[in-house]
Amino acid sequence: MVGTREHAESFLTQGLADSRRSELMTAARKGEPFDVESGLPKSMVDQNRDIPWYEHARNYIAMKWDDSPGNTRRTLAEAMATVTPAFVKDTKGMPDARTVRSALYGWAFNKNRWEEEPPAEVAQVLAWFQRKSLPTSALTDRLLVKAALRALSKRLDGKTAAPGTISRKRAIFYNSLEFAVDAELLTDNPLDRVKWKAPEQVTEEVDPACVPNPAQAAKLLTAVRDQSKRGRRLTAFFGCMYYAAARPAEVIGLRVTDCDLPRRGWGTLRLHETRPRSGTAWTDSGEAHEKRGLKHRPRKAVRPVPIPPELVALLRWHLTAYGAAPDGRVFQTLRGGLVQDTGYGEVWAEARSRALTPTEFHSALAKRPYDLRHAAVSTWLSSGVEPQLVAERAGHSVAVLFRVYAKFLKDGDDAANAKISARLGRSV
Structure with missing residues (x-):
């Protein structure tokens, strides 16, 4: 009783x-x-x-899946695929690391594929993990947890992973253990009791060596325009990144109705939609791109960005020459589809080879199209625009602006000192 x-x-x-x-x-x-x-x-x-870790990891993926965008789903699957091989009874019969990672990442932890019949070789790998997986309660063993931490610190080739990747995977692993505590599979989170030296944090500061100055940016845009038909269609696309500090996914989702393009003077872009590329395997729609709101903002948030006459002219010319896509998007491929990162990446690489000197070309200068966004923010800061206003237009918090663009803010010290000296001199 x-x-x-x-x-x-x-x-x-x-x-x-x-x-x-x-x-x-x-x-x-x-x-x-x-x-x-x-x-x-x-x-x-x-x-x-108690249940096997393999089953718990799949339950964790299922719990997170519906509320996660495609890129987050990929990250979750990658983290679970990295730590799961550490939680097996023995390694007898375990396939090679790449085969294991492919089966776990692409099938075991991709909920979109759970109703599909996997290839025979993948099914064998998954069956092996179902047999060999340790019970989740075994994670009270600190040595097991440390083995998982070592696993997520390494790449498939055995080299140390980037600190940012390690931190991201560790955070997901920690969250999966918290889920195990909630499910009463563990009494507490074992990571809280494990001594582990976290990797050095990735510096978030933008390197000024990557950022083109206005003259270099102008040459790059000209090189985009002059190289091909595809380049001409992308000139205004890159212009939005440089003159409006828009993210590529924001430019892909830009619609004609979001643009105020007067014949003279400054215009406005009202950014409110992004089209990040996650891959067809990770989206609910089965399309490579998702339709989402602004990054780190509520779904219906709108970010108005004033744009200079130079960009107004580029966009007006673009719409006159190519029109808009059937759904109202400003930018489209020759076949009316979404602009792809591979396509605009090739155009950008060719523009660098044409516009930059050999020394500049082999440096980090404007290595990625995203560096145009950095160039926009740095230009605004160096022009004396208040950081709060710069952060608002760029879609950052002020704290992130200070952290990411610290070096550009420091460049304004001399000007600030001169203003202070002038003020102090007048007060004497």
């Missing part, structure tokens, strides 16, 4: 019944709490509830 409830269990032999009675008596002498519903001591209840 536990509380006011009686419990009974039948056994085939007297010996089995005596053994169970002995287990119950031992738990009672130790003062272990008993579960009213089952009539069993807590340790036995936990054993009955």
Whole structure:
């Protein structure tokens, strides 16, 4: 009897019944709490509830999936695929690392594929992990947890992963263990008890060596325009990144109705939609791009960005020459589709080879189209625009602006000092 409830269990032999009675008596002498519903001591209840880590990891993916965008789903799957091989009873019969990663990442932890029949070789790998996976309760062993941390610190080739990648995977691993605690598979999060030196944080500061100055940016845009038909179609695309500090995914989603393009003077872009590329395997729609709101903003948030006459002219010319896509998008491919990162990346690489000197070309200068956005923000800061206004137009918080563009803010020290000196001189 536990509380006011009686419990009974039948056994085939007297010996089995005596053994169970002995287990119950031992738990009672130790003062272990008993579960009213089952009539069993807590340790036995936990054993009955325990599931293999492989199953728990899939439950964690299922829990996170619906509320996660495609790129987050990929990151979750990558983290689970990295740590899961550390939680097996033995490695006998385990395939090579690349085969394992491909099966776990592409099938075991991709919920979109759970209803599909995997190829035979993938099915064998997944069946192996189902057989060999340790129970989730085994993660109370700190050495096991440390083995997982070592795994997420390495790339497939054995080299140390980037600090940012390690930190991101560790955060997901920690969250999966918190889910195990919530599911009463673990009493506490074992990572809290493991001594582990976190990797050095990736510096978020933009390197000024990557950022083109206005003259270099103008040459690059000209080189985009002059190289091909595809380049001409992308001139205003890159212009939005340089003159409006727009992210590529924001430019891809830009619509004609979002643009105020007067014949003279400054115009405005109202950014409110992004089209990040996640890959067809990770989206609910089966399309490579998702339709989402602004980064780190509520879904219906709008970010108005004043744009100079130079960009107004580029956009007006673009719309006159090419029109808009059927759904109202400003930019489209020759076939009316979404602009792809591979396509505009090739155009940008060719523009660099044409516009930059050999020394500049082999440097980090404007290596990525995204550096045009950095150039826009740095230009605004060096022009004396208040950081709060720069952050608002760029879609940053002020804290992120100060952290990411610290070097450009420091460049204004001399000008600030001169203003302070002038003020102090007038007050004497």
